[in-house]
Amino acid sequence: MTPAALADLVRAVAVDVLTSRDLDDTALPPAVTIERPRNPEHGDYATNLALQVAKKIGVAPRDLAGWLADALVGRDGVAAADVAGPGFVNLRLAADAQGQIVREVLERGSGYGHGDALAGRRINLEFVSANPTGPLHLGGTRWAAVGDALGRVLAAQGAEVVREYYFNDAGAQIDRFVRSLVAAARGEAPPEDGYAGGYLSDVAAAVLREEPNALSLSPDECAEAFRRIGVGLMFEEIKRSLHEFGTDFDVYFHEDSLHASGAVSEVVEELKAHEHLYPAEGAWWLRSTEYGDDKDRVVIKSDGAPAYIAGDIAYFRDKRRRGFDLCIYMLGADHHGYIARLKAAAAALDDDPDVVEVLIGQMVNLVSEGRPVRMSKRAGTVVTMEDLVDAVGVDAARYALIRSSVDATLDIDLDLWSKRSNDNPVYYVQYAHARLSSLERGAADLGIKVPDGVADVDLSLLTHPREGDLVRTLGEFPKVVATAAALREPHRIARYLEELASAYHKFYDACRVLPQGDEEATPLTTARLALCAATRQLLGNGLGLLGVTAPERM
Incomplete structure (x- = not known):
């Protein structure tokens, strides 16, 4: 019995209990909370339903908890139900009922953990969006990992x-980049407000290979050549780096197209007409x-040029016209002001500000031997995606960036994440x-396999405490995925996978799976192999949601 099925059972029993006593069953919540007690001795699961409802219907919580416990005992799959504390009900399931979790995992396979909470929602998830003025830095790299994982998690909930x-x-950052490229091509120092790093010489040389006479053109023509070719080359390198990192995009939207198409002018005139601009x-x-x-924003500057927010407003309008009912923006640590201004832009367009959702990611630092790593080989003082991947590999880099909440600054210890030992969290899960x-x-070598279907496997034999811990951990996966999607927190899946790996290792140390020597395989062997197969499936499912590989050999 999965936690969701148990929650449904508890609610159905609660309806029976209340109606039989002429009490108001409409006081029951739509969904019953089922949790695993911190102390396994208290039971397999617990519910606080009596505490939630008792006051509303005018009874003592412990009395209601007692009625629920009495009614639950004897129901299919419930081995014991006891009242604890001020009104909790602790539940212990029969072994065959817990085994249904294993059965469901194996039957649903890669779909186990998926849900439909976001079915019908069209979500535009914008992330990374780094300026094409240099290699991706660690902030953009964090969003590349987290954003890609979040997209997978939201899709797993039906969106x-x-x-x-x-x-x-x-904009101005592109102008500065172009001036820096021209200076690099001439062998000069970058402008005072320009960009630095060895990559500029590489891009400048590539521009000259494509346009050998660029430096002899008029200043405007020279700048246009370096802009057209250099920005394109830089963007292609960013896309290549992201692809190699396991992050690809469905749409690459060009800011310049909003200006060229007249979309910016159109939305500005609309805002003027409705007196949202003054x-x-x-x-x-x-x-x-x-x-x-916190303050009004300039949309058209005194020189007649559009401010950056003008493009933001037109871009939001474009997303809505493309049919998205939720627009998620994943922005860097210095963009807190964008939350209010993007919602204000939506409201000014007579749209729902809640259609805009802004996630802010904090900075990432690399540490080695206890000291910060500050210098990049290619980008001057900026540490890049390439530097991180070179140091620890794609899987470890993605997992390290996803594993922690983006609300906090992240320090990545290169010595830890490059280890091939259980100290390294991604290695621990992959192992x-x-x-x-x-x-x-090994089972196949012995001629033992789990049947194609698990209907004939006696999962009630999984009675060892470590087996129960592992089974219940498997059952938590759908709730973890649903919560990660609802809260936009894919790090919850990484932490769950570490808990699952721990439960498996403890099970493996306590429960022998395969026969040894001349021993024959038994029904318990088959049941444990089914449990192992379900665990393997969920580790693969979870790693897949993070965009991290699930190796078969290490």
Whole structure:
């Protein structure tokens, strides 16, 4: 019996209990909370339903808990039910009922853990969106891993997710990049406000290979050649790096297209017509304070040029016109102000501000031998995706970046994450999967296999405490995935996988799976192999949601 099935059973029993006593069953919540007690001696699961409902219906929590416990005992799959504390009900399941979790995992396979909470939602998930002025730095790399994992998790809950990269190919940062390229091509120092790093010489040389006479053109023509070729080359390198990192996008949206198509001018005129913009100091300002922003924002500057927010407003309008009902923006640590201004832009367009959701990711630091790693070989003082991957590999880099909440600054210890030992969290999880794969091969060598269907496997034989711990950990996976999607926190899946790997290793140390010597395989052997197969499946499912490989050999 899965936790979800147990929750349904407890609620159904609660309805029977309340109606039989002429009490109001409408006080029951739509979904019953089922948790695993911290102390396994208290039971397999517990519910606080009596504490939630008792006051509403005018009875003592412990009395209601007692009625529930009495009614639950004897129901299919419930071996024991006891009242604890102020009104908790602790539940212990029969072994065959717990075995249903194993059965369901093996029957659903790669679909176990998926749900439909977001079915019908069209989500635009914009992340990374780094300026094409240099290699991806660690902040962008964090979003590349977390954003890709979040997209997988949201899709696993039924959403239609479009992963989008907003290509900032307009604005002052591109002008500075072009000036820096021209200086590098001439062998000069970069401009005072320009970019530095060995990559500039590489890109400048590539521009000259494609346009050998670029430096002899007029200043405007020279700048345009370096802009057209250099920005394109830099963006292609970013896309290549992301692909090699396991992150690909469905849409690469060019900021410049909003200006070229007239979308920016159109939305500005609409805001003026509805008096959401007002003139002051020679500029046009958005009344964003009316929608929760800390100050009004300049949309059209005094020189007539659009400010950056003008493109943001047009971009949001474009997303909505493409049919997205939720627009998630994943931005860097210095973008907190964008939360209010993007919601204000939505409100000014007479749209629902809640359609905009902004996630802010904090900085990432690399540490080696207890000291910060600051210098990149290619990008001056910026540490890049390439530096991290070179140091620890793609899997470890992705897992390290996803494993912690993006709300906190992250220090990645290169010495730890490059280890091939159980001290390294990703190695610990992957080793569990490889160990299970080896076990399956060992069983095949002995001529033992789990039947194609598990209907004939006696899962009630899984009575050892370590077996129970492992089975219940398997049962938590759907809830973990659903919570990770609802809270936009894929790190919960990584932490769950470590818990699952730990439960498996403890089981393996306590429970022999394969026969030794002249021993014959028994029904318990088959049941334990089924449990191992289910564990292997879930480790693979979880690693897949993180975009991390599940190796069969290590």
